[in-house]
Amino acid sequence: MWIVRHHKLTVFFTEENNMLQSVRLSLLPASLPPSYHPFCEIFENYLNGKQVSWPAYNQELLTPFQKLVFAAVVTIPYGETRTYKEVASMIGRPKAYRAVAQALKHNPFPLVIPCHRVVSSNFPQDIGGYTPDPEIKKILLTLEGVLF
DNA sequence: CGTGGCCCCGCTG
DNA sequence: CAGCGGGGCCACG
Numbered sequence: 001m002w003i004v005r006h007h008k009l010t011v012f013f014t015e016e017n018n019m020l021q022s023v024r025l026s027l028l029p030a031s032l033p034p035s036y037h038p039f040c041e042i043f044e045n046y047l048n049g050k051q052v053s054w055p056a057y058n059q060e061l062l063t064p065f066q067k068l069v070f071a072a073v074v075t076i077p078y079g080e081t082r083t084y085k086e087v088a089s090m091i092g093r094p095k096a097y098r099a100v101a102q103a104l105k106h107n108p109f110p111l112v113i114p115c116h117r118v119v120s121s122n123f124p125q126d127i128g129g130y131t132p133d134p135e136i137k138k139i140l141l142t143l144e145g146v147l148f
Numbered sequence: 149c150g151t152g153g154c155c156c157c158g159c160t161g
Numbered sequence: 162c163a164g165c166g167g168g169g170c171c172a173c174g
Contacts, residue, residue, distance in 0.1 A: 083169085084169055096156050097169050099157040100157095102158075103157075127168095
């Protein structure tokens with residue numbers, strides 16, 4: 001388990017075979033000291049407001065539907081948002097927006113798969129859901145320069 | 149504003 | 162196989 005600290009967020013990730021295995025975000029500071037791994041610098045750069053190229057991530061545990069959804073979500077440009085409905089249309093299933101939300105809820109690679117860029121149809125009044133905390137979603141969108 | 153169909157996936161019995 | 166619960170959406174009042 002590797003840890004990257006930011007002034008507002010802490011990122012935890014695991015790596016194996018030069019691939020991300022999991023990513024987790026927390027609003028709370030880590031109780032463990034920061035650690036060093038080549039991927040840490042990528043997360044640090046992102047948290048400092050830079051656009052980065054993410055490492056590969058392990059897709060083995062993803063369902064076919066999740067793979068479809070995530071493949072669409074990774075194409076959303078930095079600093080832009082799409083609605084759940086728009087993502088559903090991107091994968092050719094315009095009525096599956098609720099299922100899209102379910103898939104994103106279980107995103108094992110937040111930041112890398114930028115589910116924070118997927119928002120409610122009446123954004124910015126309603127930002128849409130996010131785990132573990134919608135506040136993290138706001139922090140990430142602000143970091144990317146999205147205006148509310 | 150709130151409410152109720154509607155739709156689709158994945159989990160559960 | 163049926164039922165149900167979501168990080169939603171839209172029409173309606």
